[in-house]
Amino acid sequence: MKLTILGCFSASPSKNHFPSAQILEIGGTNVLIDCGEGTQIQLRRCGIKFNSIEHIFISHLHGDHFFGLPGLISTFRLLGRIKPLNIYGPIGIKKAIILMLKLGDSWTNYDLRFIELESLDPVLLLESERFSVKTIPLNHRIYTNGFLFKEIKNERKLLINKLLKLGIDKTQFSGIKKGNDGINAVGEIIKNIELTESKPKDISYAYCSDTCFNPIIIDLIKKCNVLYHESTFLDSHKDLAEKTKHSTAKQAAEIAKLAKVEKLILGHFSSRYKNLNSFQNQAKEIFDNVELASDGKVFNF
Amino acid sequence: MKLTILGCFSASPSKNHFPSAQILEIGGTNVLIDCGEGTQIQLRRCGIKFNSIEHIFISHLHGDHFFGLPGLISTFRLLGRIKPLNIYGPIGIKKAIILMLKLGDSWTNYDLRFIELESLDPVLLLESERFSVKTIPLNHRIYTNGFLFKEIKNERKLLINKLLKLGIDKTQFSGIKKGNDGINAVGEIIKNIELTESKPKDISYAYCSDTCFNPIIIDLIKKCNVLYHESTFLDSHKDLAEKTKHSTAKQAAEIAKLAKVEKLILGHFSSRYKNLNSFQNQAKEIFDNVELASDGKVFNF
Numbered sequence: 001m002k003l004t005i006l007g008c009f010s011a012s013p014s015k016n017h018f019p020s021a022q023i024l025e026i027g028g029t030n031v032l033i034d035c036g037e038g039t040q041i042q043l044r045r046c047g048i049k050f051n052s053i054e055h056i057f058i059s060h061l062h063g064d065h066f067f068g069l070p071g072l073i074s075t076f077r078l079l080g081r082i083k084p085l086n087i088y089g090p091i092g093i094k095k096a097i098i099l100m101l102k103l104g105d106s107w108t109n110y111d112l113r114f115i116e117l118e119s120l121d122p123v124l125l126l127e128s129e130r131f132s133v134k135t136i137p138l139n140h141r142i143y144t145n146g147f148l149f150k151e152i153k154n155e156r157k158l159l160i161n162k163l164l165k166l167g168i169d170k171t172q173f174s175g176i177k178k179g180n181d182g183i184n185a186v187g188e189i190i191k192n193i194e195l196t197e198s199k200p201k202d203i204s205y206a207y208c209s210d211t212c213f214n215p216i217i218i219d220l221i222k223k224c225n226v227l228y229h230e231s232t233f234l235d236s237h238k239d240l241a242e243k244t245k246h247s248t249a250k251q252a253a254e255i256a257k258l259a260k261v262e263k264l265i266l267g268h269f270s271s272r273y274k275n276l277n278s279f280q281n282q283a284k285e286i287f288d289n290v291e292l293a294s295d296g297k298v299f300n301f
Numbered sequence: 302m303k304l305t306i307l308g309c310f311s312a313s314p315s316k317n318h319f320p321s322a323q324i325l326e327i328g329g330t331n332v333l334i335d336c337g338e339g340t341q342i343q344l345r346r347c348g349i350k351f352n353s354i355e356h357i358f359i360s361h362l363h364g365d366h367f368f369g370l371p372g373l374i375s376t377f378r379l380l381g382r383i384k385p386l387n388i389y390g391p392i393g394i395k396k397a398i399i400l401m402l403k404l405g406d407s408w409t410n411y412d413l414r415f416i417e418l419e420s421l422d423p424v425l426l427l428e429s430e431r432f433s434v435k436t437i438p439l440n441h442r443i444y445t446n447g448f449l450f451k452e453i454k455n456e457r458k459l460l461i462n463k464l465l466k467l468g469i470d471k472t473q474f475s476g477i478k479k480g481n482d483g484i485n486a487v488g489e490i491i492k493n494i495e496l497t498e499s500k501p502k503d504i505s506y507a508y509c510s511d512t513c514f515n516p517i518i519i520d521l522i523k524k525c526n527v528l529y530h531e532s533t534f535l536d537s538h539k540d541l542a543e544k545t546k547h548s549t550a551k552q553a554a555e556i557a558k559l560a561k562v563e564k565l566i567l568g569h570f571s572s573r574y575k576n577l578n579s580f581q582n583q584a585k586e587i588f589d590n591v592e593l594a595s596d597g598k599v600f601n602f
Binding site: 015061093141 | 314315339341346361363368375393396397400404405442
């Protein structure tokens with residue numbers, strides 16, 4: 001997977017800070033996670049093709065997570081999009097978007113599909129051969145979901161050197177990846193197990209923003225490869241985190257530790273902090289493999 | 302007046318183009334004219350204090366003129382605004398903004414006053430001692446108003462040297478500006494006419510975006526000092542201008558000429574044009590005093 005952070009600050013956009021939005025490249029497609037105001041600008045800056053986005057997942061309906069959506073939907077039309085767009089988000093999102101478009105007597109010339117969420121339990125939103133997406137119910141001031149993305153590795157890994165040595169034709173490769181046996185140059189059948197390695201493990205990414213410290217999610221994100229967890233505040237503002245149902249860097253690290261994830265990415269920083277190093281330092285006291293998100297940064301995993 | 306162009310392109314924001322938004326400093330206050338997505342970013346870049354904005358005028362409900370409004374309203378709250386905000390815009394704007402805020406269980410801790418417009422005739426929106434604002438009904442695909450801003454010069458200009466020479470105390474200056482006579486050091490009354498010059502002429506600014514070529518507005522903007530008129534297209538796309546109810550640079554210049562304005566500012570450029578010089582060149586064939594808007598540019602008049 002390839003994760004591009006478009007924005008990782010809380011509240012309002014400014015010249016150096018964009019609100020929540022990310023592009024996740026998964027299973028050969030791009031999905032957009034949250035869509036704060038200015039997402040279009042960041043998509044341009046990061047060189048991501050608008051038309052590559054197939055699904056949009058909105059965590060909750062605070063402005064810094066969805067005020068960029070009406071504009072993006074309008075732009076898709078201007079760019080001549082024809083393929084459908086699937087939008088997953090809290091109930092109410094459809095009414096808001098449709099009203100914003102209707103006021104301008106606007107429309108889309110592509111199929112705009114809303115999948116509105118209201119369940120307080122985890123829900124499987126999407127399952128294809130290549131990847132799946134599940135909700136992670138979070139605990140914030142309003143109804144909020146995180147999302148667990150899993151890239152499914154269905155194909156075995158070819159032992160290329162061996163295949164070439166045995167004179168097995170390239171036209172067979174696709175079938176061999178799926179588990180078929182091979183036939184060599186003199187017509188002998190070679191067992192699949194001799195031509196391939198077992199398939200790699202599935203890769204998972206959990207997006208958890210916005211939420212208070214909420215250990216209930218541990219089981220849902222257990223051992224995932226990468227966890228993006230909000231850390232709006234530093235430890236010195238723990239009381240404010242509690243009051244506003246946000247997390248501190250330490251609390252995010254505590255979740256990463258309890259869930260035994262491989263890597264933690266911190267984001268959703270309050271713009272009150274001029275220097276973000278303390279977020280990493282405070283989290284590292286609890287969990288070692290921590291990185292800070294920043295607008296435009298790319299993570300490959 | 303001081304006009305700061307925050308955005309002057311049509312359609313979507315990108316890294317180098319912002320949609321319509323302007324700050325007009327008039328009569329000692331700041332008003333925002335239109336509020337495309339990204340207006341907050343541009344306010345920061347241009348160093349304009351959010352709290353200085355007292356009134357917002359929205360021309361019409363196409364996204365590139367108002368999708369930045371829900372975010373700006375939310376930011377005002379975060380910044381602790383307490384003074385009221387007046388929003389003038391087409392009917393429907395209140396419902397949309399309130400819905401967007403409600404979905405996030407959000408509110409404002411200041412008084413949010415909507416003045417919804419639906420008249421097809423010019424309406425006086427605001428009249429104070431310092432300035433007035435009138436609608437300019439425009440002809441676009443949806444209900445649209447331009448706005449005519451007039452800075453009222455109520456006070457006579459003091460002849461400072463003469464006042465000092467006559468020993469007239471500074472405490473009288475405010476009254477003398479308003480037309481009172483003065484009293485000199487030995488108690489003699491000096492007629493106002495000897496102490497002041499007649500008041501300067503009112504200054505007017507007309508904002509006309511979006512609109513097709515529409516000479517009906519000529520009488521409303523007659524002899525105004527500065528006219529901002531949309532010119533989405535060049536002459537080569539005249540057919541497209543007609544179809545989408547926009548104007549070409551030449552058509553904007555024709556309006557400026559017929560209305561005998563002092564200066565024309567062109568804006569609302571389609572982002573299909575990489576070089577904007579042709580807008581100025583084509584307009585200059587018809588009207589000489591033409592300038593191009595650009596994001597961040599300031600005009601004093």
